[in-house]
Amino acid sequence: MGKRLTGKPVSKAIYRAVKEDISSLGVEAKLVVLFIGDDPSARFYVRNLENRGAKVGIVVETRHLSGDITHQSLLSIISELNTDSTVHGIMLQKPLPSQIDEDEIVLSIAPGKDMDGFHPLNMGRLVLDQEGFLPSTPAAVIEMMRHYEIAVAGKHVVVLGRSAVVGKPLANLLLRKSNVGNATVTVCHSHTENLAAITRTADILVAAIGKARFVTPDMIREGAVVIDVGVNEINDGDRGTIYVGDVDFVGCEEKASAITPVPGGVGTVTTALLLRNVCLALKKSMGLA
């Protein structure tokens, strides 16, 4: 039976460190969240972020913008926030409406305020082992590995999924010459031939493809570490709507040496890391990082 790697102890340690940092600086850190439209789960996420921020001393200011805002207006708002020295970080809440050119919007955010870590400059720094802002989800996987002291160097990590927000940045992070790095990394995806044969060679399997319970026990090897990044909404009969990961947890838990649950795993850590980015941005603005 695999050890359950829960996210709470990891996020708790990060929140504590951020709170101490902010309080020792004695200034107010501010994150502006651009919230377009009224997606209900996004609303839930942002409310949680505001509460979490308040607890660690970061003001999370949500700008509610109309769902039919023009691309140009959004650019103007970002341009103002870029030059406002009381704003340390900007976050773009997804989903974005179709009239918005996401790549161009992300590019317009000052890289030093890009808390999502999606600006190409920050993504390039990630690949080049230079300091920048890391995207929260791949960084959360790294923090889980660090906290639970999972041996990564030299091990074969198979990443399922090549998205720009998780799979690709995570693969690049795992290749870094750092503490939780130096891994041999394979990235698999929808085009991969003989997928199960490859995933079975993994010492560590990271699932980030957004398909409910896609990873079945026959796809992992006895004793592997399984990290589940997926969050999929499914209808579970009597229980109604529930959230499950990309991994068939019940079956895989038997075989794995360690496994992250969903919910309560990797996802628990992402908000903490977003707020840690804001703390880092504040420090940089003060010339302290």
Next chain:
Amino acid sequence: MGKRLTGKPVSKAIYRAVKEDISSLGVEAKLVVLFIGDDPSARFYVRNLENRGAKVGIVVETRHLSGDITHQSLLSIISELNTDSTVHGIMLQKPLPSQIDEDEIVLSIAPGKDMDGFHPLNMGRLVLDQEGFLPSTPAAVIEMMRHYEIAVAGKHVVVLGRSAVVGKPLANLLLRKSNVGNATVTVCHSHTENLAAITRTADILVAAIGKARFVTPDMIREGAVVIDVGVNEINDGDRGTIYVGDVDFVGCEEKASAITPVPGGVGTVTTALLLRNVCLALKKSMGLA
């Protein structure tokens, strides 16, 4: 006996296309090469680049700078070149002397003139599937695969080496949702455990580690495609100094279905792609790309 994939037909096609493009635009394209010190092989490379440029209609202007130039002076020169509208591309010839902070210098080059593709903004664009300037060596591997119609989609490509100039950008390019992409990609390096067991699973093996004849026949599987990016200077007794790849060519040629020679393989294509970047930069400056 594996088919020899030579670079010449590939570079020839690229030179021809660049020459036609430049001539149809009817303007002068200019690349400035910053050459610091007097490394003999760098000097040889730059002279070749000047000649190649002349043949396709690109002026390659080499600025010979003293080996003891200060970091600040180099920054000033780049700043001038960035704003000079007659200069379409800037290339930084390696090696750089130790007083130069390479990361900072690369960051100071305007991303639109960064012909090496090493600016973090261009590296991030590469990862994010956005248009930018690609580094020549990984792009040369892709062009070789394209020219020789090597099936890549869904195949397992093992990249040996995780450098910022070859291994990492190549891995990200091979993951792109494009023609010569959609591969399953594994990156191995000095920390990799059970290296030969992994390389033997490769449909395509790319060697980019800078170790002479490191890849031996027992490390590849029958019928694999072998792409050799290495260029290593060795002393070969009576023959004196010769250049060999990262692959033990004689042995591996027997087993591979196709293999690139060194010299005469991937390296032959890099200069052509650097000049293609200059052509692209010129077009962009004219609003045509």
